[in-house]
Amino acid sequence: MPHTPHRTALLLAALASLSACSSPSSPRLPQPPPVKATASLPLPSPTHSTPTDLPGLHNLVAFHQGLISGSQPEGHPAFDSLASLGIKTIISVDGAQPDVQLAAQRGIRYIHLPISYSGIDPDRQLQLARATRDALRQGPVYIHCHHGKHRSAAAAAAVTTILGLASSDQALARMKVSGTAPNYTGLFACVRDASPLSQTAIDAVPADFPSISKPSDIVQAMVDIDLAFEHLKDIEAAGWKTPPQNPDLVPASEAGRLADLYRHLLEPHNASRHPADMTPLLQDAHRHASILESLFAANQPDPGTLSAQLKLIAASCKDCHAKYRD
């Protein structure tokens, strides 16, 4: 139908009358999202003793009715799954930048409050408690990290305890269902030590939560390092060639990117931000990545040699994490 000036005027009048009839006592809800607005999947329940998987989402575990911990949403299928569960708010405790747009397309709000593997500092616990309490009033909440096993489970457990929705023993039992690894002792400690806070104390926490927070350099670098490493594993699986499912990947460039990321962390302004004795481990990791990059320069690189080098890279991730992260 042609869009005549008359129609436009009618439309504007209709819009004006709509906004005029809203009042503070009946706040207008956000516009329904264009895709899959209705909750059509049952939410995981806090009584389930095993995690649930859905398209694009893994390791879903309920810590309370409507509070679900799980993995990072991967692409449209994941956000469709979240919309089908009726999720209204996503809280990311991961370092990676949230896909705010895919969430917004489905009328879902993102809140980004990253935590580390070593524990959740008290300020962050309070913020997570306030964000979750307020968000639960809007509908079900999905809290995620990368794998949905360690950090998101600990955050959900701490929050349910602080909000008085579960005892810390009950919350720790839910972490077992998520599969939180026992070597993350700091994560367990902050759940064991958590206790219920009054509504007034939680009300005192400022509620202006960002949908994207700028992570510290090492966390951001690790997210990128992890991606480059995943790409290299895909390249190895494809016989050390560009994988058919990811035709943009150039093997030598991925190795070069990994080396660059380590070099970036070794630059003086970044090096001063992590423990001094971590530097030799970063240098080792950088060397292993640079060797892989130079192996690709050979005319016919030997797959066995490349795989052996990738093993050394994997070992350098493990060594450093064992000492400085886990």
Ligand code: HEC
């Ligand atoms: C020299 C030390 C070091 C090396 C080498 C290293 N890491 Fe890390 N990594 C860390 C530290 C420290 C953290 C925790 C940062 C924090 O939470 O403050 C971390 C965190 C991470 C994270 C979590 C990021 C997030 O979202 O919070 C991932 C994923 C990761 N590393 C992957 C890798 C991979 C894959 C490799 C090897 C290819 C690797 N790392 C090599 C020190 C290292």
